[in-house]
Structures are given as structure tokens and as C-alpha cells.
Amino acid sequence: xxxxxxxxxxxxxxxxxxxxxxxxxxxxxxxxxxxxxxxxxxxxxxxxxxxxxxxxxxxxxxxxxxxxxxxxxxxxxxxxxxxxxxxxxxxxxxxxxxxxxxxxxxxxxxxxxxxxxxxxxxxxxxxxxxxxxxxxxxxxxxxxxxxxxxxxxxxxxxxxxxxxxxxxxxxxxxxxxxxxxxxxxxxxxxxxxxxxxxxxxxxxxxxxxxxxxxxxxxxxxxxxxxxxxxxxxxxxxxxxxxxxxxxxxxxxxxxxxxxx
Ligand SMILES: C[S@@+](CC[C@H](N)C(=O)[O-])C[C@H]1O[C@@H](n2cnc3c(N)ncnc32)[C@H](O)[C@@H]1O
Numbered sequence: 514x515x516x517x518x519x520x521x522x523x524x525x526x527x528x529x530x531x532x533x534x535x536x537x538x539x540x541x542x543x544x545x546x547x548x549x550x551x552x553x554x555x556x557x558x559x560x561x562x563x564x565x566x567x568x569x570x571x572x573x574x575x576x577x578x579x580x581x582x583x584x585x586x587x588x589x590x591x592x593x594x595x596x597x598x599x600x601x602x603x604x605x606x607x608x609x610x611x612x613x614x615x616x617x618x619x620x621x622x623x624x625x626x627x628x629x630x631x632x633x634x635x636x637x638x639x640x641x642x643x644x645x646x647x648x649x650x651x652x653x654x655x656x657x658x659x660x661x662x663x664x665x666x667x668x669x670x671x672x673x674x675x676x677x678x679x680x681x682x683x684x685x686x687x688x689x690x691x692x693x694x695x696x697x698x699x700x701x702x703x704x705x706x707x708x709x710x711x712x713x714x715x716x717x718x719x720x721x722x723x724x725x726x727x728x729x730x731x732x733x734x735x736x737x738x739x740x741x742x743x744x745x746x747x748x749x750x751x752x753x754x755x756x757x758x759x760x761x762x763x764x765x766x767x768x769x770x771x772x773x
Contacts, residue, residue, distance in 0.1 A: 514682055514683070515682060516655070516681070516682055516683060516685070516686035516689070517654070517655040517680055517681060517682060517686055517690075518679060518680050518681075518682060518723060520597065520598060520653075523597075523598060523679070523722075524598040524599070524600050524601075526717070526720045526722055527598070527600075527601075527717055527720070527722055528600075528717055528718055528720075529576065529577035529598075529600055529601045529604040530577070530604055530616065531717050531718045532577065532717045533577055533578070533604070533616045534616070535716075535717065535718075535759070536548070537549070537578070537580065537616070537618070537620075537621060538617075538620050539620040539621050539623075539624050540620055541620075543757070543759075544755070544757035544759065544760060544762070547749070547751075547752075547755070547765070548709070548765055549580060549621060549624065550624070551749045551765045551767065552580075552581070552674065552707045552765065552767060553580065553583070553584070553621070553624060553625055553628065554628060555707065555747060555767035556581065556583075556584045556585065556705065556707075556767075557584045557625070557628050557629055559705065559745070559767075559769050560584050560585060560587070560588050561584075561629075564703075564744065564769070565588065565670055565703045565705065565769070566588075566669070567589065567668075567669020567670055567699075567702070567703070568589060568590055568591050568669060569589065569591045569592075569593075569666070569668040569669050569670070570582075570585055570589035570591070570592045570593070570668060570669065570670040570671070570672060571592075571593040571595065571660075571665065571668045571670075571671050571672070571697055572585075572592065572593070572594050572595060572671075572672040572673065572674075573595055573652055573654060573659060573671060573672070573673040573676055573694060573697075574595060574596075574597060574652065574654070574673055574674075574675075574676030574679070574680070575594040575595050575596065575605065576594070576595070576596035576597070576598075576601035576602050576604060576605035577601045577604035577605050577616070578605075578674070579594075579605070579608060579618060579642060580618070580621045580625075580674075581672055581674040581707070582594070582642055582646075582672065583621070583622060583625040583638065583642060584625060584629065585670070585672060585705075586641050586642040586645040587629070587641075589645065589669070589670060590645055591645070591647050592642075592645045592646050592647060593646075593647065593648040593649075593650055593660075593665065593668070594646050594648070594649050594650075595649070595650050595651065595652035595659075595660070596649070596650075596651060596652065597651070597652055597653060597680075602649070602651075604616065605649070606649075609643060609646065609649070618639065619635050622635040622638050622639055623635055625638065626638055648665075650663050650665070651663075654676070654677065654680045654681070654690040654693055654694065655680070655686070655689070655690065655693070656693060657693050657696060658693075658696060658697075659693050659694060659696075659697060660697065665697060667697060667698055667699040667702065668697055668698055668699065668702060669698075669699060669702050669703065670698075670702060670703040670704075670705065671694055671697060671698055671702065671703070671704050671705070672705045672706070673694070673704075673705075673706050674706070674707045674708060675707070675708045675709065676708070677690050677691070677706070677708070677725075678708050678709060678712065678724045678725045678726075678727060679722070679723070679724060679725075681725050682723075682725065683725070684725070684731065684735065687725060687727070687735055688735045688738060688739050691735060691736060691739035691740075691741070692739045692740060695739065695740045695741065695772050698772045699772070700772055700773070701771055701772060702771070702772045703769065703770070703771055703772075704736075704741055704768070704769070704770045704771070704772065705767075705768070705769055706766075706767075706768045706770070707765065707766060707767045707768070708727070708765070708766060709724060709727075709760070709762040709763075709764070709765055709766075710726075710727060710728055710729070710748060710750075710762065710763050710764040710765060710766050711726045711727075711728060711761070711762055711763030711764065712724040712726055712760050712761060712762035712763070713726050713761050714760060714761060715759060715760035715762065716759035716760065724760075724762075727766075728763075729746060729748055729766065732746060732766060732768060733746060736768065736770050740772060740773055741770035741771060741772055741773060742770060742771050742773055743768065743769075743770045744769040744770060744771055745767075745768070745769045746766065746767075746768045746769075747766070747767050747768075748764050748765065748766045748767075749764050749765045749766075750763065750764040751763055751764050
């Protein structure tokens, strides 16, 4: 078994538009509702606290999503978004280019405006994020420079959501990927990372897409051993009565760490 997910197999299995339609209409009652409320709340709280400062931010494995950057765009004016498969890049480009068939992020954007206590309307919020996105680059977390061949200046902050669990096939390669990501960060730069706990898969249509099951103990160990100091690690356990059968996840995590 290879250490990292095979890109063309992933691209075949993972329909980015179906993924968005399944999990990213907030209020639809999917497991995405719980995930989004937890993750967006933590991004907002952490960024608003002032503990994460700077101007440059790179989001690793962005495409096809943008929810993870909606609060960050209030704090960082130079954001790089990244993609790993072409199919996901095309979906993200629809949104960036204001195409009529782009995914409708309005339920998620509305929620972020509410938790930020902002009077900004949804369109203005999306435009703000688009205006802050300065680069769209390919990424591969298995490479020591995940943005190769691009040589990016080191960033103040890295964001990555539900990405390493998709990319890494085992716990050693998860550590390798975290070390590779740290090559993109300035010393004392911030890593904001979120994802599922305990998930072996989640469904996208009829496909069960691979996920590496992680837990808090593993995350604490691997992050600390990969050149970061954990500032905060919070998790959310799946409610006992939750009846989501499209993933075997047990909860979610959000981590704020700093490169040593
Ligand atoms: C479940 S999607 C998450 C997308 C988005 N970050 C989100 O939060 O919705 C998993 C992501 O991991 C990316 N991925 C898989 N293997 C990768 C690799 N070797 N390097 C970088 N990203 C990878 C996929 O292309 C995909 O964008």
C-alpha cells in the first residue's frame, strides 16, 4: 500500500460537486451541519481572539470548498488557495469566476456572517474572500515543497481541512505530510487544521471515499513530533442519537498549532 492516496483513483472516486451538494447546505440536516457549525465556530473564535496574526495565508487542499476561509479573509489579505485534482479545481474556478452554475454557498456564508456578528450581506462577504485570494496553485502534501514547482514565500498561516485524512494512507505518512507543510510556514507561523475523528470513510454518492481514522491522542503526538507546538486542540463527539450513515466518523477536531 502506498503512503499517499493515488491521485487519479481519488479523482475518479470523489465527485467534488456531489460532495458539496451532500455536505455543504447548512440546515439540510446532513452530518455537514454539525461539522460546519463546529469548524466555522472555531475558526471564528480563534481568529477573532487575535492569537493568529499576519498577512499571508495558504490553504492546503482547498478545492472544491471555501467555507474554511470565510473568517480568515477578515484577518489575512493575501490568501493562496490550492487544488490537488483537476476536477476539484474546475469546481472551485466556477465559484471564483462567478459562473452561474457555481455551487451555492449562501447557507454557509450566512451562518458565518451571523457568528461574526457582521452586518455584511452574503454577496459582499463572498466578494471580500474572492478579493483576498491572490493565487490558485496545485498542491501535493507528499512533496517536501507541497506547492512545487512553485516556490512560495513562507506564509504566516496555513489552513487545512479534511485534507490530510484524505491524502495520507497511514500514520507515518501523516507525520511526513505535516513536516512537508511546515516547510511552507514562517517560524512561529500558525497552523489551523480541522477534520473528522475516527472516520474510515464518508460517502460521496455511491462511493465510500477513504479517510484515515485519527483521534486526539494521535493528533497531539504527531503534531508535536512534526515541529509544531499545540496551542489548542478541541474536539466534538458525535451525539449519541446521531443517525448519519454516510460516514463512520466519531466526531470532529480543530487544532491551532504554531511552528517551533
Ligand atoms: C474531503 S476533500 C476536502 C476538501 C476541502 N479542504 C474541504 O474541507 O472540504 C479532501 C482533499 O484532500 C485532497 N488531497 C488528496 N490527496 C492529496 C495530496 N496528496 N496532496 C494534497 N491534497 C490532497 C483532495 O484533492 C481533496 O481536495
